[in-house]
Amino acid sequence: MQTNPVLVESAVVFSVVMCVHMAVWNQHSWCCVALVIQAFYVQHKWDRLLRNGNAVFQWRLSANSGIVPAVMVMPLLGVALREKCAASGNVYFERFSMVVTVTGMMLALFLSLLALGITRPVPTNTCVIAGVASSAILYTVKQTLTVSEVIEVLEVLLIFVYLSLIVLYLLPRCFTPGEALLIVGGISFIVNQLIKRSLNMAEVKGEPVHYFLPVVVVGSLLLGVFFALLFCFMESETWVSSLFFHMMTAVLGLGILMPWLSLLIRRHPIMWLLDFVTLNDKRLCLLGYWVLLATLATLVVLHQNYQRQSGSKKHQASTVVRKYFHLIVVATFVPGLVYDRQLLHVASVGCLGAFLLLEYVRYFRIRPLGQLLRQLLTLFLDERDSGPLILTHIYLLLGMSLPIWLFPGPCAPKGILPGRGAWCPTPGCWRWVWGTQWRRSMGEIRWPGTKKTVEGTATSVFAQIIAVAIFLIFDPTINLNSTYSWIVGSITMVAMLEAYTSQIDNLLLPLYLFILLLL
Numbered sequence: 001m002q003t004n005p006v007l008v009e010s011a012v013v014f015s016v017v018m019c020v021h022m023a024v025w026n027q028h029s030w031c032c033v034a035l036v037i038q039a040f041y042v043q044h045k046w047d048r049l050l051r052n053g054n055a056v057f058q059w060r061l062s063a064n065s066g067i068v069p070a071v072m073v074m075p076l077l078g079v080a081l082r083e084k085c086a087a088s089g090n091v092y093f094e095r096f097s098m099v100v101t102v103t104g105m106m107l108a109l110f111l112s113l114l115a116l117g118i119t120r121p122v123p124t125n126t127c128v129i130a131g132v133a134s135s136a137i138l139y140t141v142k143q144t145l146t147v148s149e150v151i152e153v154l155e156v157l158l159i160f161v162y163l164s165l166i167v168l169y170l171l172p173r174c175f176t177p178g179e180a181l182l183i184v185g186g187i188s189f190i191v192n193q194l195i196k197r198s199l200n201m202a203e204v205k206g207e208p209v210h211y212f213l214p215v216v217v218v219g220s221l222l223l224g225v226f227f228a229l230l231f232c233f234m235e236s237e238t239w240v241s242s243l244f245f246h247m248m249t250a251v252l253g254l255g256i257l258m259p260w261l262s263l264l265i266r267r268h269p270i271m272w273l274l275d276f277v278t279l280n281d282k283r284l285c286l287l288g289y290w291v292l293l294a295t296l297a298t299l300v301v302l303h304q305n306y307q308r309q310s311g312s313k314k315h316q317a318s319t320v321v322r323k324y325f326h327l328i329v330v331a332t333f334v335p336g337l338v339y340d341r342q343l344l345h346v347a348s349v350g351c352l353g354a355f356l357l358l359e360y361v362r363y364f365r366i367r368p369l370g371q372l373l374r375q376l377l378t379l380f381l382d383e384r385d386s387g388p389l390i391l392t393h394i395y396l397l398l399g400m401s402l403p404i405w406l407f408p409g410p411c412a413p414k415g416i417l418p419g420r421g422a423w424c425p426t427p428g429c430w431r432w433v434w435g436t437q438w439r440r441s442m443g444e445i446r447w448p449g450t451k452k453t454v455e456g457t458a459t460s461v462f463a464q465i466i467a468v469a470i471f472l473i474f475d476p477t478i479n480l481n482s483t484y485s486w487i488v489g490s491i492t493m494v495a496m497l498e499a500y501t502s503q504i505d506n507l508l509l510p511l512y513l514f515i516l517l518l519l
Contacts, residue, residue, distance in 0.1 A: 003447075003448035003449045004449060005064075005449040005450055005500045005501075005502070006043065006047070006064055008449075008496075008500045009068065009069060009497065009500040009501050010036075010040050010043070010068045012493060012496045012497045012500065013036060013068050013069050013072055013497065014036055014040075015493055016072070016076070016493055016497075016512060016515075016516065017032050017033060017036045017072060017076065018033070019489075019493070019516065019519075020032065020076050020079060020080065020515070020516075020519060021033055023083070023519040024079050024080070024082075024083045024519065026079075026082075027140045027143065027144060028075070028078070028079050028082070028098065028101045028102075028140065028144070029079055030136075030140075031075070031101075031105060031136060031137045031140050032072065032075050032076060032079060032105075034132070034133040034136050034137065035071065035072065035075060035105055035108055035133060035137065036068065036071075036072055037129065037133065038112060038126075038129050038130045038132075038133035038134075039067050039068045039071045039072070039108060039112070040068055041123075041125070041126040041129050041130070042067055042111075042112040042115050042116070042126060042130065043064070043065055043066075043067035043068050044126075045115045045116065045119050045123055045126060046065035046067050046115050046177050047064050047065050048119070049065075049115065049118065049119065050064070050065055050177075054118065055118075055177070056114075056118060057168040057169070057172065058172035058173050059173065059175065059176055059177060059180075060173055060174060060175055060176045060179070060384070060386055060387065061173060061383075061386045062383050062386070062502070063176050063384075063502040063503065064176070064502050065176055065177045065178055066176045066177065066178025066179060066501070066502065066503040067111065067112075067115075067177060067178050067181075068178075069178060069497065069501060069503060069508055069512075070176075070177075070178030070179065070181050070182045070503065070508070071104070071107075071108035071111065071178070071181060072104075072108075073104070073182055073508070073511050073512070073515075074100060074101070074103065074104025074107070074182075074185060074186075074189075075101050075104040075105050075108070076512075076515045077100060077101075077104070077406070077511070077514075077515055078097045078098065078099070078100030078101025078102070078103075078104060079097075079101055080515045080518040080519050081093070081096075081097035081100065081406075081411070081518065082094055082097035082098055082101065083518075083519060084097075084411045084518055085097055085411040087411075088411040090411050093411055095149065098144060098145065098149070099145070099149050099152055099153060100189070102137075102141050102144075102145060102149075102153050103152075103153050103156050103157075103185075103189060104185070105137050105141075106153055106154075106156075106157050107156075107157065107160055107181060107185045107188075108181070109130075109133075109134050109137065110157060110160070110161070111177065111181055112130050113130075115177075116130060141153075152192065152196070155192050156185075156188050156189050156192045157188075159188040159191055159192055160184060160185055160188040163184055163187065163188055163191075163221075164180065164184050166225060167180070167184055168180060170225075170228045170229075171387055171388060171389060172387060172388070173386045173387035173388075174386075174387030174388065174389050174391065175387075176502075176503060178503055179503060179504060179507070182507070182508070183507075187217060187221060190213070190214050190217050190218070191214075191217070191218055191221070193214060194214040194215065194218055197264065198260065198263070198264070201263065207342075208264075208265035208267070208272060209342050209345050209346055210345075211261060211264040211265055212261070212345075212346060212349045212350075213349045213352075213405055215257055215260060215261045215264070216257075216349050216350075216352060216353040218257075219252060219253065219256070219257045219353070220353060220356040220357070222252065223248075223249060223252055223357075223360065224356070224360055226248070227245060227248075227360065227364060231364055236364040236365055236366065237365045237367070237370070238367075239367055241366075242366045242367040242368075242370075245361075245364065245366050246366075249357070258270075273346075276342075276343075276346065277343070282339055282340060283340060283343050286335060286336060286339065286340060286343060287343075287347075289335065290332055290347065293328055293331060293332050296328060297325060297328050300324055300325070300328075301376055301377075301379075301380075302376075304379055304380075305375065305376055305379055325393070325396070326396070329396060329397070329400055330400075333348075333400050337404075341404060344404060345404055345405065348397065348400070348401040348404065348405075349401075349405075351397060352394070352397060352398070352401070355393065355394050355397060356394070358373060359389060359390065359391075359394070361373060362374050362377060362390070363388060363389060377390050380392075380393075384504060391504075392504075392506070395504050395506040395507045396506045398506070398507055399506040399507050399509070399510040399511075400510070402507075402510060402511060402514070403510055403511075403513075403514040406514065447499045447500065449500075450499060450500055452498070452499040452500075457495050457496070457498070457499050460495050460498075461488075461491055461492050461495045464491045464495075465488060465491065468484075468487060468491075486516075486519075487517065490513060490516035490517060491513070493512075493516070494509050494512050494513045494516070497509060497512060
């Protein structure tokens with residue numbers, strides 16, 4: 001009997017949910033259990049719609065809908081953050097974490113309602129299960145959130161609906177339904193938070209570092225949507241269009257985003273950034289080191305394209321070459337994690353903005369670099385880049401950066417970090433430095449229904465355990481106490497999810513590992 005990878009994937013996610021529920025016992029953790037059960041039934045409806053071509057939009061090929069692993073990320077993240085902030089006595093971020101949890105649940109329920117609405121004949125059993133889960137979640141929302149927090153959740157849901165219509169129409173075959181929920185839902189939440197804080201300047205609090213990400217995300221979104229709609233009616237490859245693109249990018253950056261950011265951080269962003277990066281010699285050395293690695297990565301790309309031109313036109317970058325980029329990214333993040341996490345936070349946000357801008361230039365064929373970028377990056381395409389955008393390198397950056405951006409600094413204890421919480425900013429990094437180098441490179445016994453090998457998964461788990469031991473040796477601020485078994489179990493569950501998921505592992509797996517280590 002052939003094993004269904006979707007069933008195993010769902011079973012692993014359910015195991016993660018139960019682990020969170022055992023560690024955090026409250027109303028929202030119970031709602032997460034109800035949500036994952038109804039998501040399991042809804043995923044089958046989405047998979048059937050994808051196979052029959054009746055799923056409204058064009059989704060990414062060669063992958064299932066990914067509903068179960070995707071819908072649980074934001075609710076579980078909120079539950080874990082709430083537990084962390086409650087333990088530190090930070091009431092503001094505890095309430096904020098509850099909003100994150102409920103927002104994730106509402107987005108998941110909307111996606112379920114969409115699937116049930118377009119499925120024919122109407123699936124009665126799934127509708128009953130979804131109705132029961134929705135009733136339990138809505139009752140919990142009524143008991144735990146204030147009116148203003150409920151309005152905030154509805155605002156995110158409204159932004160998500162309209163943004164999904166725009167993004168999925170303009171970018172066919174770029175996402176699965178689960179990936180769209182995760183990415184568009186996260187962007188919708190960021191947009192709403194930035195608008196809320198901009199309208200209530202008296203409530204603006206926190207480090208200036210934390211406002212760069214929302215401004216960069218919103219600016220990139222505005223730029224992309226505006227030119228995607230504009231170039232539907234005019235040619236984008238002419239010099240006139242390219243000049244207009246560069247001019248409007250400068251207007252957006254200097255005339256809108258800079259003043260917006262200066263209001264939030266109460267200083268001119270450029271002057272603040274100069275003071276920030278020149279604070280000490282260590283930061284200047286890190287910046288020089290990162291420039292060197294960026295130059296090395298560029299040389300690798302140019303070398304691979306030279307080989308393609310001198311050889312076969314069908315030459316594609318091998319898996320080994322892709323691992324070079326993984327190692328370069330790890331070599332970039334490890335010194336930042338060790339010496340200066342704030343600088344790494346700002347640098348990774350800047351890198352995200354640069355990646356998105358270059359992708360716009362490539363996608364719209366903006367002169368003078370658009371066509372050149374198309375030729376250079378086509379070499380590194382794989383089956384996950386089936387849409388008009390090339391997103392795998394952006395997903396890799398997000399997988400490394402999200403644990404750093406999401407780490408609840410105000411809720412973290414001072415001094416020595418206790419237990420598994422010490423690892424929260426690092427899962428993307430040491431998962432990549434050890435784990436992914438082995439998942440496909442060795443072994444002959446394959447997991448049923450997948451291309452991944454049992455030997456590769458086992459080696460990945462053991463390699464990450466060795467990485468934990470090395471970190472313990474060289475970082476005296478980490479005090480694991482008796483939580484080593486939880487870390488090993490978390491690594492094992494995420495490795496099993498990697499073996500069976502068809503979603504973007506660069507994005508999904510670091511988030512699940514981050515959630516488990518946060519508890």
